[in-house]
Amino acid sequence: MAAVAVSALGGFPRVNLMPRSEVARRERDKLTRAWVWGVLGAIIVAVLIIAAAFYLKWSADQRLAAEQAQSNQLLLEIASLSEVSEALAAQAELTAFRSESMAADLVWAPVIAKVTGVLPGQTRLTGYDFAVGGAPQSDDPTAEQGLVGTVSFDSPTPLDIVGLIRSLRGVEGVLFADGQSVTSSQVDSGRYAYLLNVVFDQSIYSGAFAAAAEGEN
Incomplete structure (x- = not known):
């Protein structure tokens, strides 16, 4: 039998006619919704973290590719200047040899x-x-x-x-x-x-x- 509650104070009397089983069901539903929203929030946070990690990795890969491309370009430029470097090295060697061999030059x-x-x-x-x-x-x-x-x-x-x-x-x-x-x-x-x-x-x-x-x- 449903409990009848009568207000002992002044004012209109109020009676709670809802069965206890319905009250318990509503509390369970409320708790279930809270758990569902909590799980959904955790899933959303996890998805955001994974997406951020993928984005950071993608950005790092892009920067690495750019640096490698720049390094390759510099290597190509250095290779194209190898003949100039060899000529400068030969000139420096000959200059040093001349300076050493002609150190005792006199008039x-x-x-x-x-x-x-x-x-x-x-x-x-x-x-x-x-x-x-x-x-x-x-x-x-x-x-x-x-x-x-x-x-x-x-x-x-x-x-x-x-x-x-x-x-x-x-x-x-x-x-x-x-x-x-x-x-x-x-x-x-x-x-x-x-x-x-x-x-x-x-x-x-x-x-x-x-x-x-x-x-x-």
């Missing part, structure tokens, strides 16, 4: 002029025999040998060879002048012949090829 006329500049009057240079030194090994060209050899000259009168050696040692670029190897004799023409050992430093090097190599690099 002979100024060197000989330095020797003849200290010779007394009527004294003439009759010959010279020099060997060029190695490439510069330091920033101070006056500290290393650049030209080593002998100079020969003659004079109609005997010379003060000691004074001449001192004068020669004072010439710019002369690293050493050896007076111990001096020889003198009166030749058939009545002139006296002399032979001196002379060492020049590397300040006599022109440095032309080394400067050109630095400019090209």
